Amino acid sequence: MSDLLELLGARGFVQDATPGLAERLHQGPITAYVGFDPTADSLHVGNLVPVMGMAWLQRLGHTPVALVGGGTAMVGDPSGKRSERPVLSLDQIDRNAHRILRQLQRFLTFEGANAARLRNNADWLRGVRLMDFLRDTGKHFTISYMLQKEAVQSRLETGISYTEFSYMLIQAYDYWHLFQSDGCELQMGGSDQWGNITAGSWLVDRRERKQVHGLVFPLITTASGAKFGKSESGNVWLDTDRTSPYHFYQFWLNTDDRDVERYLRLFTFLPLDAIAKTAAEHGLEPGRRHAQRVLAREVTAIVHGDAGAEIAILTSAALFGGADDGVELPAAAIADMPERRVSRHHLPDDLPVVAVLVASGLASSKADARRGIQGKGFYLNGRPIDDVELRIGEEALHGPPEERFLILRKGKKNYVRLVLES
DSSP states (O other): OOOHHHHHHHTTOOSEEOTTHHHHHHTSOOEEEEEEOOSSSSOBGGGHHHHHHHHHHHHTTOEEEEEEOTTGGGTOOOTTOSSOOOOOOHHHHHHHHHHHHHHHTTTSOOSSTTOOEEEETHHHHTTOOHHHHHHHTGGGOOHHHHHTSHHHHTTTTTOOOHHHHTHHHHHHHHHHHHHHHHOOOEEEEEGGGHHHHHHHHHHHHHHHOOOOEEEEEOOOBOTTSOBTTEETTEEOBSSTTTSOHHHHHHHHHTOOHHHHHHHHHHHOOOOHHHHHHHHHHHHHOGGGOHHHHHHHHHHHHHHHHHHHHHHHHHHHHHHHSOOOTTOOOOHHHHTTSOEEEEEGGGSOTTOBHHHHHHHHTSSSSHHHHHHHHHTTOEEETTEEOOOTTOBOOGGGOBSOTTEEEEEEEETTTEEEEEEEEO
16 A cells, blocks of 8 residues: 555544645655644653654655644644643743654654654744734634634633634644745644644645645544543653653553554554454454554554563563563663562561561561462462462572562552562
8 A cells, every 4th residue: 555645544544634635645745744732841642643644654755844833832722722721931842842853753764865854833933023924924814714713613602812813823824834945735633733734725825826735633532432642640651751661561551452453553553454463363362462462562662662662561571470580670671660678687588478578568467468378369570479388589589689679469550579688
C-alpha cells in the first residue's frame, strides 16, 4: 500500500479530509505540517496519533513539518476547552517548546529528499505588526464565518475572550506562512482542529488563489468511553522523567481487549496482516494477553527505543512473574520499584522467608506471613512462595555483594525491592 490516504484510512487515522486531497496526493509528494501546543514540557500519549500520522506521511515519501506553537501558546486554543487556559510566561513557553521539539526528533528522519523540518511559530508570530495582521489576514474573515466554528459556538454561553476568538485567525496565518516558506499544502491534526484547519486553507485560497488541504484524525476514546491517555496517576507522558519506560509499558499492557487491535493499527508500524494475525492468536487465548504484549513492546520501542522496551519488559517480568532467580537486573529496570532497606545483621543468617516478608513490610507479622504463604499470596522474584519454611539462598539475591536485594510481591500489585545492607 503506497497511497497515503488509503493507508491512513485503513489504519483508522482519517476522521475527515477536505475535497480534492486524494487527487492532489495522486499528483506527487506533498509537504504537510502538524502543530503541537507547548502548554507542558512533554508530549503525552494522546499526541501519538498526529505523531504517527507524520511518521507514516514521511515513510510514504512526503515531507513532514513539525510545528511547535511558541507563538500561538501566548493566545491559547479554545478548541475543546470549557474555559480559558492559564496564561504561561514566555520563558515557560520557550522551555516547553524547546523540549517538545527535541522529543519530536525521535519519530522523524532529518536526512534525504523528504527530510523532516522543525518549526516554531514564535519565530514569525511574535514579530507580526497588529495593523498588518488586521489588513492582510483579518479582512478575509467575516464575524458570521467565525461564529459558525464549533470552538467558538461551544463557548458563547460561558464566554470567550477576544483573544481566544482570534485564535483561528492566528493559526490560519501559520498555514499561510508555512505555505509561503515551506510549500505546505496539507495541515493535519485532531478532529477538534477542523475549524482552525479549514480557516487556514480559506486564508491561503483568499491570499494566494491556491487550493490547500486539511486532514483530521479522530479523537481517541477507550471502549468504555473514557478519554484515552490517562492512567490512575494522570497523564502518560513521553518524557522518561515524567513517565518511566516501565510505567509507559504497563499503560499499554493494561489495554482493554476491545481496544487492542485498534491501537495496534494506530500506534505501531506493524503491517495490517501481522496485526490481524496477532489479534487472531490473542482471540484463541485472551488470558495470555498476547496482543497487549505486542502492543506494549512495539509502542515502548518507538518512544523509548529498543533498550527502553527491553528494560520495561524485564522490570515487568521481575515484578509480576517470569524473571529467573539470580538474573542481574539493569539499574534502570529496578528504578521504579518501591524500596525498603534493612540491615542483614537484623535478619537470621539463613534468611527464613517469613522473617524476610515481615522485614519488607508486606507482612505485618510472622503469623500474617505464614497465612499469606499458605494462601499463595506472596511472591519471590516473580514466583509464588509455597513453603513457609523456605530459606532464601544467595542464588535468589540480585545486586552487588555490598547491597544485595530481593524482589517481593503481595497479591497482584503490592511489591517492594528489599535491600539487604551488609
